[in-house]
Amino acid sequence: MEFANTIKETLQASTESANRGGGKGDGSKGAYWCHDCAERIRDVDVEGETPPDCPDCGVAMEFERSPSTTGCAC
Structure with a gap:
């Protein structure tokens, strides 16, 4: 029975984290994407309010954020 409790505690701990998915608590709200280049x-990592241009193709990148409250961008 101890083994079952260990498994249960492990699974419970992995789903309780509010900062999963690399949010790192640094204030990030999302990322800029170039869907053509997958950049x-x-x-x-961006200075200012203007969307950056893609470093590969030069087109303005789109801001996207995850609606998730857990920090997971899946």
Whole structure:
């Protein structure tokens, strides 16, 4: 029975984390994406309010954020 309790505690701990998925608590709200090039730049890595241009093709990138409250962008 101890083995079952260990498994239960492990699974419970993995779903209770409010900061899963690499949110890192750094204030990130999402990322800028170039869907043609599959390029991604996190919003906290961009200076200013203007969307950056894709480093590969030069087209303005689109901001997207996850509606998830857990920080998971799945």
